[in-house]
Amino acid sequence: MSGTSPGTAVIETRALSKVYRDFWGRQKVRALKALDLEVYQGEIFGLLGPNGSGKSTTIKLLLGLLFPTDGQALVFGKEATDVSKNERIGYLPEESYLYKFLNAEETLDFYGRLFDIPAEVRKERIEKLLKLVGIDRARKRQLREYSKGMTRRIGLAQALINDPELILLDEPTSGLDPIGTREMKDMILQLRDQGKTVVMCSHLLADVQDVCDRIAILHQGELKELGRVDSLLTVEDVTQVRARNLSDDCKNELRDVIQRHGGDLLEMDNPTTTLEDLFLSIVRDSEERPGRRVVGPQSTAGGDTPAPPATAN
Amino acid sequence: MVVENEVLPYLQWLWRGDGASFVDGKGALVQFAIIALTIFVLGLVGGFLVALVRQGPVRAGEITYRTLVGGFGDLFRLSFRRIAALASLAIKESLRRRVWVALVVFAMILLFASWYLGVNNREPARLYLSFVTAATSYLMLLLSLVLAAFSLPTDIKNKTLYTVTTKPVRSGDIVLGRILGFTVLGTALLAIMAAASWFFVNGALAHTHTVDTRSLEAIRGADGETIGKEGETSRDAFHTHPFSVDAEGYGFTDQVSEHSHALTADGDAIVVGPAEGYLRARVPLRGKISFLNPQGVPVAKGISVGNEWSYRSFIQGSTQAAAVWTFDGVNESTLMEYEDGSKYLPVAAIVRVYRSYKGIIEQAIQGSIQLRNPETGVKSTLRVFPAKDFAIDSFEFANEQTDTDQNDITILDDLVTEDGRIEVIIQCLDRGQYFGFAQADCFIRLPEGSPLWNFVKGFLSIWMQMVIVIAVAVMMSTFLSGPIAMVTAITFIVLGFFRTFFLQIALGESYGGGPVESLVRLVTQMNVMSPFERTPSVDAMKAIDGVLKGAMRAVSNVLPDFSTYLDRVRYVAEGFSIPTDAVLHDLTVSLAYVVGMAIVGYFCLRTREVAKS
Numbered sequence: 001m002s003g004t005s006p007g008t009a010v011i012e013t014r015a016l017s018k019v020y021r022d023f024w025g026r027q028k029v030r031a032l033k034a035l036d037l038e039v040y041q042g043e044i045f046g047l048l049g050p051n052g053s054g055k056s057t058t059i060k061l062l063l064g065l066l067f068p069t070d071g072q073a074l075v076f077g078k079e080a081t082d083v084s085k086n087e088r089i090g091y092l093p094e095e096s097y098l099y100k101f102l103n104a105e106e107t108l109d110f111y112g113r114l115f116d117i118p119a120e121v122r123k124e125r126i127e128k129l130l131k132l133v134g135i136d137r138a139r140k141r142q143l144r145e146y147s148k149g150m151t152r153r154i155g156l157a158q159a160l161i162n163d164p165e166l167i168l169l170d171e172p173t174s175g176l177d178p179i180g181t182r183e184m185k186d187m188i189l190q191l192r193d194q195g196k197t198v199v200m201c202s203h204l205l206a207d208v209q210d211v212c213d214r215i216a217i218l219h220q221g222e223l224k225e226l227g228r229v230d231s232l233l234t235v236e237d238v239t240q241v242r243a244r245n246l247s248d249d250c251k252n253e254l255r256d257v258i259q260r261h262g263g264d265l266l267e268m269d270n271p272t273t274t275l276e277d278l279f280l281s282i283v284r285d286s287e288e289r290p291g292r293r294v295v296g297p298q299s300t301a302g303g304d305t306p307a308p309p310a311t312a313n
Numbered sequence: 314m315v316v317e318n319e320v321l322p323y324l325q326w327l328w329r330g331d332g333a334s335f336v337d338g339k340g341a342l343v344q345f346a347i348i349a350l351t352i353f354v355l356g357l358v359g360g361f362l363v364a365l366v367r368q369g370p371v372r373a374g375e376i377t378y379r380t381l382v383g384g385f386g387d388l389f390r391l392s393f394r395r396i397a398a399l400a401s402l403a404i405k406e407s408l409r410r411r412v413w414v415a416l417v418v419f420a421m422i423l424l425f426a427s428w429y430l431g432v433n434n435r436e437p438a439r440l441y442l443s444f445v446t447a448a449t450s451y452l453m454l455l456l457s458l459v460l461a462a463f464s465l466p467t468d469i470k471n472k473t474l475y476t477v478t479t480k481p482v483r484s485g486d487i488v489l490g491r492i493l494g495f496t497v498l499g500t501a502l503l504a505i506m507a508a509a510s511w512f513f514v515n516g517a518l519a520h521t522h523t524v525d526t527r528s529l530e531a532i533r534g535a536d537g538e539t540i541g542k543e544g545e546t547s548r549d550a551f552h553t554h555p556f557s558v559d560a561e562g563y564g565f566t567d568q569v570s571e572h573s574h575a576l577t578a579d580g581d582a583i584v585v586g587p588a589e590g591y592l593r594a595r596v597p598l599r600g601k602i603s604f605l606n607p608q609g610v611p612v613a614k615g616i617s618v619g620n621e622w623s624y625r626s627f628i629q630g631s632t633q634a635a636a637v638w639t640f641d642g643v644n645e646s647t648l649m650e651y652e653d654g655s656k657y658l659p660v661a662a663i664v665r666v667y668r669s670y671k672g673i674i675e676q677a678i679q680g681s682i683q684l685r686n687p688e689t690g691v692k693s694t695l696r697v698f699p700a701k702d703f704a705i706d707s708f709e710f711a712n713e714q715t716d717t718d719q720n721d722i723t724i725l726d727d728l729v730t731e732d733g734r735i736e737v738i739i740q741c742l743d744r745g746q747y748f749g750f751a752q753a754d755c756f757i758r759l760p761e762g763s764p765l766w767n768f769v770k771g772f773l774s775i776w777m778q779m780v781i782v783i784a785v786a787v788m789m790s791t792f793l794s795g796p797i798a799m800v801t802a803i804t805f806i807v808l809g810f811f812r813t814f815f816l817q818i819a820l821g822e823s824y825g826g827g828p829v830e831s832l833v834r835l836v837t838q839m840n841v842m843s844p845f846e847r848t849p850s851v852d853a854m855k856a857i858d859g860v861l862k863g864a865m866r867a868v869s870n871v872l873p874d875f876s877t878y879l880d881r882v883r884y885v886a887e888g889f890s891i892p893t894d895a896v897l898h899d900l901t902v903s904l905a906y907v908v909g910m911a912i913v914g915y916f917c918l919r920t921r922e923v924a925k926s
Binding site for chain 1: 372379383392397405409471472478480482923925
């Protein structure tokens, strides 16, 4: 189920459970039930589930913001409540809970000072991160003046201030526009490419599908599915062929071949692009050629969007 | 009137207190250790019991062990860098929340204060100093309370603490960072207020006079030649000063409203200088008081003139009744020097006059003061003085004296014993009138300290109160919501101001019984002295009171005694130097509170689930 990844386990949970109680100690809700999970070094791990499924609780337990009722949560082999593990962790909370009275520079400086980073390195890293997340120009503005998207960006920057090995992202794309979403996803992939481990939880399944190597699906506090995204999503008895510039004859020939071999042709059609791709291409086009965009039959396919390849199912 | 609580030498207070040795357990260090140990054990047992109910015995034991071991380990992993970062965050937060408005409020208070504070007061310096210290004190306590009580709960409510606790930050860093940040900010505000207060007091008291030339009269010597002039100053700031000057026109005015003016000659004119002596930092050498009854027999107390709880007790006039102070440690260095090199013993006394009949009201009651050797009984000649009711009167005894048999004696050789003791005896001379005294009413004046430094020490007392309030409020805020933390901290502080009374109730020394009994008496409008008839409900009431009193006694052990800090400020207002031992003592207590509260706050925050809503 999960032993395919080559890296060592960065996160381990063993029968991790969490029960929320009221003031008198009476059980209110069982948020997490005996979760067994391992996250390996260098992978992007997604936690999926509907509201109240226990994903945020899991993240908070891993961060030591909550204490387990039962079981164990280990991060880098240490108890999740051990503060020293935080040296190697970056965390982007759901709402970017930052101090609104600080500006971007002060925010990063403050969080940087909580780590044992020399002042010069800290300064360099602040410059780099401000550019990376694209809020270099707004560095002197107080966060109270920031849009939600900008707040997410500075939130990510503070999560990366210590150049962490493990990054926990709670709804990383929430509040971001499509460009921001794409950039965030690209950054997550870049982080993985740098050898970092990323754990993210999200409601946006497309985002998870786009970036995650492995996912866990939680429901009502229980682990329902765990595995590699590609293998989980593979439909075993369906074959997909994608090709470009096929003639009608070729398509007919393909139909015949499928029929001859006893297969059922489910679909042979021109695929549509995703709305995200369409939107991004329009914006890029607009940035390259400012001015009013001509909307006509010739541009409805999405400007200079590359023609979608033919898909045969 | 005069601040008289005895201040033990610092090391004695720390080590043995008023006990004979360390083992008596009355030293501050032992008391602190006992309280700290008690809180530690209670916290440990309480924490274990809560975990036991919720998690069962094995897990409870594990949690308790981990909290204990990890907790103490963490205490040694505190980082000044992180504390400083969190402190600067607290400062920025406060500044961006416009904490400086407090300074504007203070400035407004000072601006309008001069409308209401009359300079016609008999002790204007005391009035002004009391006012500025009280205004600063209450403003700073309120400000630091609000800042400290709401900061951490706001962070928890806004979840900004999530991004902090997920960094390598220990709970101790957070608690100490808050305490340090608010303390630094409060110190800056307090320093500004102190400077403004100093200039305000000096500015408000500053005045001068001119010489009323119509009142000038020549003073003639035995030969009829003019040896000086006497007269009165003009009436300014609601008073005039009688004065006399020498033949050259130099001298001093008489002291009125606790100040005088230097007089200098400018040609034929006499120029009155600025007011001097308003702000004092007297350093008293205190003695032990005893009384003689009208028959001259030593007694513990004098006569009560009606108020049985009176601070002072009284001696009857024109009898052998006397108040006798015995001073220790008098030697050559105790005596001061006149300009001509001769020495004198400066004694100050406050007399409370009680007239049993009106007499001539404009005429002061006469008293006598003399010095006596407690071993040989040799006395200096009687010195008669008009009693200035309730004001500090100064007496300078030249070293060369004559005894009651008119023999020449000196203070150092004949009136001071070999071990440095001397007695001051005061009697009332008018028949049927009385003088009242308390131990602190007579003292030998040692060289005075700097009024500015004393003023700084007074504000240091306010600063220490502020630090304790911040530490208490931050500690409360680690487990309570903002408003509840503030109310709890206010309760703690109010109880601290009335700690003595609180303790009296807890020990059953006050009239009216414990809390429940007092409530019953209030509701039923029953006199505090009337006993209850024994019934089962009265027994139950007393039993509940017994439990409550026990709890009150326990709480009183950790209550800061804010009345001590008020006393220190009174030193400044009354023109006495705050003893260094008292400052060290208060600083140690404040430090103990900061350390204690930080540790308790640390464990409260460490065992709290930050993300639990």
